[in-house]
Amino acid sequence: MATQTVHHTAMTLSDHLPILQILIPFIAAPLIVFIGQRKLAWPIAFIASATSFVIACLLLSKVIDGSVISYQIGGWAPPLGIEYRVDAANAFVLFLITGIATLVLPYARQSVGSEMPHKTQTLFYALFLLCMTGLLGVTITADAFNVFVFLEISSLSTYVLIAQGSYRDRRALTAAFNYLIMGTIGATFFVIGLGFLYMATGTLNMADLADKLTGQYESRTVQAGFAFILVGMGLKVAIFPLHFWLPNAYTYAPSAVTTFLAATATKVAIYVLLRFVFSVFQPAFLAETSTLEIIFYPFALLAMFAASFTAIFQRDLKRMLAYSSIAQIGYMLLGIALLSETGLMATIIHLFNHGITKAALFMGVGAYVLRSGSSFYVQIQGLGKTMPWTSAAVIIGGLSLIGVPGTAGFLSKWLLVQAALEQGYWPISILIVASSLLAVIYVWRLVETLYLSTPSSEQTIQEAPLSMLLPLWAMALACIYFGFETDITLGAAKAAAQALLAGSSGMMN
Amino acid sequence: MHFFTSEFFFGHINYWLFIVLMMTGLYIVIGKGNLVKKIVGLNIFQTSVFMFYISMGKISGGTAPIFPLDGKYDPEIAYSNPLPHVLILTAIVVGIATTSLGLALIIRIREEYHCIEEEEITVIEDAVFRGEYLQAKSQGKTL
Numbered sequence: 001m002a003t004q005t006v007h008h009t010a011m012t013l014s015d016h017l018p019i020l021q022i023l024i025p026f027i028a029a030p031l032i033v034f035i036g037q038r039k040l041a042w043p044i045a046f047i048a049s050a051t052s053f054v055i056a057c058l059l060l061s062k063v064i065d066g067s068v069i070s071y072q073i074g075g076w077a078p079p080l081g082i083e084y085r086v087d088a089a090n091a092f093v094l095f096l097i098t099g100i101a102t103l104v105l106p107y108a109r110q111s112v113g114s115e116m117p118h119k120t121q122t123l124f125y126a127l128f129l130l131c132m133t134g135l136l137g138v139t140i141t142a143d144a145f146n147v148f149v150f151l152e153i154s155s156l157s158t159y160v161l162i163a164q165g166s167y168r169d170r171r172a173l174t175a176a177f178n179y180l181i182m183g184t185i186g187a188t189f190f191v192i193g194l195g196f197l198y199m200a201t202g203t204l205n206m207a208d209l210a211d212k213l214t215g216q217y218e219s220r221t222v223q224a225g226f227a228f229i230l231v232g233m234g235l236k237v238a239i240f241p242l243h244f245w246l247p248n249a250y251t252y253a254p255s256a257v258t259t260f261l262a263a264t265a266t267k268v269a270i271y272v273l274l275r276f277v278f279s280v281f282q283p284a285f286l287a288e289t290s291t292l293e294i295i296f297y298p299f300a301l302l303a304m305f306a307a308s309f310t311a312i313f314q315r316d317l318k319r320m321l322a323y324s325s326i327a328q329i330g331y332m333l334l335g336i337a338l339l340s341e342t343g344l345m346a347t348i349i350h351l352f353n354h355g356i357t358k359a360a361l362f363m364g365v366g367a368y369v370l371r372s373g374s375s376f377y378v379q380i381q382g383l384g385k386t387m388p389w390t391s392a393a394v395i396i397g398g399l400s401l402i403g404v405p406g407t408a409g410f411l412s413k414w415l416l417v418q419a420a421l422e423q424g425y426w427p428i429s430i431l432i433v434a435s436s437l438l439a440v441i442y443v444w445r446l447v448e449t450l451y452l453s454t455p456s457s458e459q460t461i462q463e464a465p466l467s468m469l470l471p472l473w474a475m476a477l478a479c480i481y482f483g484f485e486t487d488i489t490l491g492a493a494k495a496a497a498q499a500l501l502a503g504s505s506g507m508m509n
Numbered sequence: 510m511h512f513f514t515s516e517f518f519f520g521h522i523n524y525w526l527f528i529v530l531m532m533t534g535l536y537i538v539i540g541k542g543n544l545v546k547k548i549v550g551l552n553i554f555q556t557s558v559f560m561f562y563i564s565m566g567k568i569s570g571g572t573a574p575i576f577p578l579d580g581k582y583d584p585e586i587a588y589s590n591p592l593p594h595v596l597i598l599t600a601i602v603v604g605i606a607t608t609s610l611g612l613a614l615i616i617r618i619r620e621e622y623h624c625i626e627e628e629e630i631t632v633i634e635d636a637v638f639r640g641e642y643l644q645a646k647s648q649g650k651t652l
Contacts, residue, residue, distance in 0.1 A: 145596055145599075148600075148603075149599055149603070152603045152606075152607075156603075156606055156607065156610060159610060159614070160610065163614060163617065166617065166621065170621040170622065171634055171637070173614060173617050173618045173621060174618060174622075174630055174634065176614055177544065177611065177614045177615070177618065180607065180610065180611050180614065181538060181547060181551060181611075184551055184555070184607050185535070185538065185551075185554070187603075188554060188555055188558055191558055191562075191600060192531075192558055192561065195558070195561055195562055195565060195593070198565070198592075198593065199565055315641075315642065376641070
């Protein structure tokens with residue numbers, strides 16, 4: 001140990017970016033609580049998340065060419081010390097989380113103001129930042145146990161954020177409680193899995209784990225560890241049969257919280273799954289245990305159809321979108337299951353595109369809730385005429401959800417179909433298109449409700465305030481922008497997919 | 510593979526107990542309708558993991574891994590692995606946070622629903638859901 005030379009040459013501020021990414025929201029959160037001023041809470045939260053966003057952009061620009069930044073916490077060299085590691089895959093996810101947070105906060109000001117009492121709003125912003133810290137930490141760390149710690153930071157704050165919906169509907173409390181039970185079981189399964197891996201290797205650094213696991217793939221301990229990690233993370237991802245916490249949690253949480261969670265939380269869990277399946281375990285391990293055939297394919301396809309089908313029959317727009325989220329997770333799993341560069345690119349791009357699409361849609365829902373009181377279809381009938389700007393943005397989001405050419409959603413579905421065809425799995429590509437038709441049905445139902453039916457009440461409903469419209473339109477325009485300007489997403493996804501498929505050699509350089 | 514030998518059972522007694530505790534906890538979480546009992550089950554489930562980690566780091570005959578101050582340590586002495594123990598300290602803290610949050614939620618649920626039995630809560634929620642449906646039906650034309 002003592003003979004190891006410590007390479008701690010981080011001297012300038014830009015060398016410390018990886019840790020600042022976590023520290024800024026992490027310090028701002030207690031700061032808000034200590035200051036305790038409702039007027040100051042929002043500016044602090046916004047400055048913290050905007051700064052994080054700038055840092056994430058800087059990190060992404062550094063690693064988009066495929067290079068890797070390794071940051072040693074406290075100068076302790078890995079594998080003994082905790083390491084933060086930024087590569088194209090997680091820089092892209094960091095960019096998504098901070099970007100969404102920075103846009104959700106201006107939106108949240110009005111939305112939270114109407115959905116929550118004054119006294120809890122200060123704490124709301126503190127929790128929002130803590131949740132963001134947890135998600136960023138899960139993404140950036142290269143230490144397996146650190147993933148668990150950050151995961152619990154984000155989860156615990158998420159449960160509280162969801163429960164804040166109880167001021168509008170008491171069912172938010174039971175939704176939060178059920179998520180707490182499921183989420184804790186998931187996280188604990190994840191820790192058990194890590195325990196098994198530690199028994200087999202004696203290390204927790206991901207790159208080191210990857211190295212020491214090679215050659216042990218037939219060990220029962222390692223396989224049990226993999227199974228526990230997969231199920232544990234599967235609960236967080238809401239992989240189809242493990243999704244029961246999601247619809248209620250998304251439906252009854254405050255609109256701003258739903259927007260943030262739908263766009264980031266499940267995406268981060270998907271990223272962890274990618275990291276463990278491809279970096280810690282290698283594609284060779286997947287070939288040995290038939291995980292993909294038995295778990296990923298059937299559940300991904302089931303999610304695509306069952307959840308889309310359920311979405312069609314919902315009476316509440318917010319709940320419909322929650323079910324559609326479960327279906328979209330199916331597409332991402334399918335990309336992983338195809339086990340090719342194109343498939344992984346599709347997963348990573350869909351992760352991003354679906355994040356911005358769902359953010360736009362849930363922001364629209366929040367605007368409807370603010371003006372009409374709820375998001376039931378009967379309540380939002382005919383709002384296309386009274387709230388034209390909100391509705392137009394929601395329709396753009398809906399088109400991106402279907403995957404209409406010219407929107408972000410098209411790119412990822414196109415890649416997914418291509419990946420399936422490359423492997424010669426043409427029935428799967430047909431199923432992808434068929435399930436997209438189900439999306440056409442539920443989005444058409446939305447169009448019909450908004451534009452073709454007469455308003456249910458005579459009262460005049462105003463357009464949403466500008467502070468909500470601007471973030472909403474920023475997201476809607478992003479859906480179009482990333483549909484045409486594909487260099488950023490494709491470039492980052494390609495670098496990320498290559499890094500992931502390269503396995504440990506990609507992590508060790 | 511030496512299944513069903515005494516070594517297989519007693520040699521791994523800590524792992525057997527881990528599994529028994531884990532399954533007991535999971536069963537209570539899933540099988541009991543009382544929300545407080547669910548939290549108790551969750552605690553037992555988490556405790557089983559603590560036991561798993563702690564026994565993993567223990568070496569028979571191993572002592573506490575404290576480095577002597579004068580730097581002269583006896584290479585004959587076996588030390589237990591402290592890392593899993595430290596990890597589980599973190600997990601215990603997380604467990605306490607989860608328990609307190611869960612209990613706080615139960616208090617709020619009791620204030621709103623006046624009960625903490627899952628079945629009774631489901632009945633209330635179903636009634637609310639039906640009410641919403643009937644209201645929607647009376648207002649809407651396209652349902």
